[in-house]
Amino acid sequence: MSDSRAPLDVVLIGGGIMSATLGTMIQRLQPDWTIRIYESLGEVAQESSNPWNNAGTGHAALCELNYMPEGKDGSVTPDKAISINEQFQLSRQFWSSLVEKGELPNTFITSTPHMTFVRGGENVKYLRKRYAALKDQPLFAGMEYSEDHKVIREWAPLLIKERTREPIAATRITAGTDVDFGALTNALVDGLTERGAELWLNCRVKSIRRTKEGNWRLKVKHTVGNTPHTVDARFVFVGAGGGALHLLQSSGIEEIKGFGGFPISGKFFRTTNPKIVAQHQAKVYGKAAVGAPPMSVPHLDTRVVNGQASVLFGPYAGFSPKFLKKGSWWDLPGSVRSGNIGPMLAVARDNGDLMKYLISELLASRAKKVKALQEFMPSAKSEDWELITAGQRVQVMKKDAEHGGVLQFGTEVVAASDGSIAGLLGASPGASTAVPIMLDVLQKCFPQQWAQWEPKLRELIPTMGTTLNDQPAKAAQVLEETAKVLGVEQ
Template sequence: MELRKEYDLICVGAGIMSATLALLVKQLKPDLNVLIVERLDKVAQESSAAWNNAGTGHSALCELNYTPEENGHISIKKAIDICTQFEISKQYWSYLVDKGLIKNPSSFINPVPHHSWVKGKENADYLEKRYKAFKEHFMFNTIEFTRETNKMKQWFPLMMHERTNDEVMAASRIDRGTEMNYGSLTEQLFAILEKEYDTKVLFNTEVEDIDPDHDEDWLLKMENLTTGKKSTLDAQHVFIGAGGGSLLLLQKVEIEEKDGYGGFPVSGEWLVCKNRDIIEQHNAKVYSKAGIGDPPMSVPHLDTRFINGKRELLFGPFAGFSPKFLKEGSYMDLLKSINFDNIPAMWGVFWHNLPLTKYLIEQVAMSFEDRMKSLRTFVKDAKNEDWEILVAGQRVQTIKKDEFEGGSLEFGTQLVSSKDGKITCLLGASPGASTSVKIMLEVLEKAFPEIMSTENGKALLNEMVPFYTKEVTQDLFDECLQRSNEILKLNRDLINT
C-alpha cells in the first residue's frame, strides 16, 4: 500500500467537467493542490470524445424539446436558461483564448448555422409560433423562418434534393450556431493544467471507494489497473465527474443525499457519411421533432461536424441498450447499481415509462436499412453505400425518487452534493458539456465559497464570465456575444471550407 498524500481537490474522471473545474480552481487559487484520477490511459475518451456526443453547442437555438407548447403557448423559459449557460461557457473559453492559453479556437469551436425543420401542417404551425416567441426575445431575435422550399434549398440544399413544392414543411435558422469538438477542448484544458499549473492526471487508476476520513476529509481507495497495486489518497474535496461511471461510485459514498438515485443506460449509434462530395453539400445542424411518445434524447438531427481537422456529416442518434454504464465499462454495471434504496424509483420509472421501453426495443431491433429509411426522411436520395454505422458514447439517464410515481427519469444533468459541499457528483447527460462552465461554477459555490467571495475571486470571475451573478440584459448580452464571437473567430463563413 502506497503512502497517503493529501489534496485540496481530487476530480474523478478526466473529461470536460473535471478539466473545467480543476482549471477554474487553479486560476482562482493557484496554491491549492489538485489531482485528476482517470481509469483509462488518455483524457476525454468517454462522453467528451468527439465521436461520442452530438457536438452541438447546445444553446437552444434549434432543439425543439426546450420550447414545449403548453395550451397553445410556446414556453421559451428553458431555452433562455440553456442559451445563457452556453454563452457563459463561450465567455470562459474566450478568456482562455484571449490570455493565450488556447492558441487556435477553431480547433474546438466553429460556426455552423442551427436549424429546426419539421414536416406536416401541425408541426409547421408550431414552428411558426416558436419563431414568433423567439423573435420577441433579444437572445433569439436574429431567427429566420420559412415555409418556402426555395429558401430551404439555400439553407440546407442536401435535404432538398427531390423535394416538391407540395410537401408541407417549415424551417427556422439562427446563423450564430456553433459546432463543438469537446474532445479537443478537453485535451487543451488538461494541457493548460499541466503546463501552467503543474496539475497532473493519474491514468490507468480506478477509484474503488470513497470513505469519510479524519477531520472531515475523504479517503479515496484506488487500484492501478495496469499493475494491480492498491493505494489511498486523502482529499478535502472530491468531485465525481466520471460520466456514466459516476453513479456506481456515488452509491458507495456515505452521504444521505445519494439515496434513491438510480440510472438507466442508453447506448447510441450514428450514421456517418463516407462520401466527401455529399459531406461538402451540407453546412448546417438541422434538428427535427422527436416522434410521438419518443423521449427527448431521440430527436433526429443531420449535423455538420469538424473532427480531427476534417469536416464530417452525421445523422442520428439511434438508441440502443447495453447494461454498461461506460463505453469501456462492465456488463454488470446496471445490476450493480440496483439496491434497496433505489428499487422503488427504478420500478416507478419502468412502470410509468413503458413507451420508452417500447422505443428502445424498436431501436435495438433496427437494421441498417431501417436506419437508412430514417435518414431518408432528411435526405431523400441517400444511398446505402455512402453511409456506415458508428457506435457513439454510453449515457446513463438519471433516475431519482418521486413522491407520487416512485421515480422519475431525468433527461438533464443532476448535481448531487453533500451538505458541506465537500463531495459533489454530476449525473446525467444533455445538455452536459455545453453548459460545463455554469455547472462547475455551481460546484465551486458549494465546495469553495471562500475563494469565490474574495475581492480577487469576484474580480477574476467577472473577467472570465461577465454573466456570472448578473442579470443578463440585452445590452450586456449583445456586448458579450460580440466579444466572444470575435475572440473565438465565429464571425466567419464556413460554407466553402
C-alpha cells in the same frame, strides 16, 4: 500501497470536460492547492467528451425543439430555451477569456448554422409558433423562418433534393457552433498539468470512504500493472460520467440515496463523402419520436473533428446495461440499492412509451435506419454511410413524492452537506453548459470562499450572476465579442 503525503486538496475523478473545467477554475482561484486527476483510460476525453461520442452541438437552444415543447393548450413558451442559451453564453465567455490570455487555442470551435426542420401541417404550425416566440429575443437575434422549398434548399440542399411538395418548415440562425469537446478537454488538461496539477492515467477509482479525520480516502487500481493504492483528499469531484453513480453510492453520503440510473446507448450514421459534405453546412434538428428521450432527437449535422469535416445523422438509441462505453455489464444491476429500487420501478411503470421506443430501436434493421435518414435527406444512399457507436448516457432516476420516482433528462449536481464531495449525474445539455454547472459546484461546495472567489471568476466570466436576454445591447455586445475571440464571426 498508500500515498504517504499530506491529503491532496482536490481530486478530480474522470478526465472529461467537467473535471477539466472545474480544475481550471480552481487552479486560478487557489493556485497553491494541490490537484490530481484520475482517469481510468489511457487518454483523457475518451468517454462522453470524445468528439465521436457526442453531437458536438454548442447547445444554445437555437435548434433543439425539446427545450420548447408544445403545451396541452397549444402554447409555446421560450423560458427554457432562453435559460439554456444564457448558460451557454457563460461557457463562451470563459473559453474566450482563456483564448485571450493565450492559454487556450480557439481551434476547438467552428461556426456552423443551427437549423430546425419539420414536416407535416401540424408540425409546421408548431414551428411557426416557436419562431414567433423566439424571433424577438435578444439571444436569438437573426433567426430566420421559412416554409418555402426554394429558401430551405438554399440553406440546406440535402433536406430538399428529391423531396415532394409536402408541407415543411425550417428555421435558421447562422450564429450556431460546432464544438470539438475532446480537443477542448485536452487543451484544458494540458494547461492544468503545465501549472502543476497531476494527471494519473490508467487509474480507476474503485471506492471512496470517509476517514476519521474527515477527509476522503480513495482506493485506486492501476489498470496497467494492477497495482492498488490509496490516497486521501480534502475535496473530491466525481466527474466520471456514467461511473459517477457507483462512486457516489460508495461514499455513503445521504444525498445520493434514492438516485438511480437508466443507461441509453446511441449510434450515428457518418459520411465523409466529399460530395455530400460539401452540400451541408448546418446542424439541423427535427422532432423526436413519441417516447424518445431528448438525446434521441434526430439531427443531420456538420461535424468538424481534427480539422476534418463530415456529416452525421442520428442518434439511433440502443440499450446496454453498461454505464460507460468501456464500462461493465454489471453496471446497471450493481447500481440497485434498497433506497432506489422503488423509484426505479416507478419510472419503469410510468414510461411505457420510452420502453416501447427503445425496443423498436433495438429491433430496427439497417434498412429501417436508412429510411429514417431518408426522411431527413431523401437522396441518401445506404452505401455512403457507415454506422458508428456513440457514447453511453445515464439518465437520472430519483425519488418523487407524487409518482414514487421520475426520470430526469437534465443534469443533477449531488453534493454532500459539508461540500467535501460532489458529483454530476445525467447528460443533456451536458458539455455545453460545463461552465455554469461547475460554478454551481463551487458555490455549493465552497460557500466560505465564494465571496473571495467571485471577483476573480467575474474577470473570466463578466456577466456571471446576471442575465443577458433582458439586456439587448449587452447581449449583442457579448455575442459579438466572444464570436470575434473564438473565431466564429459570421
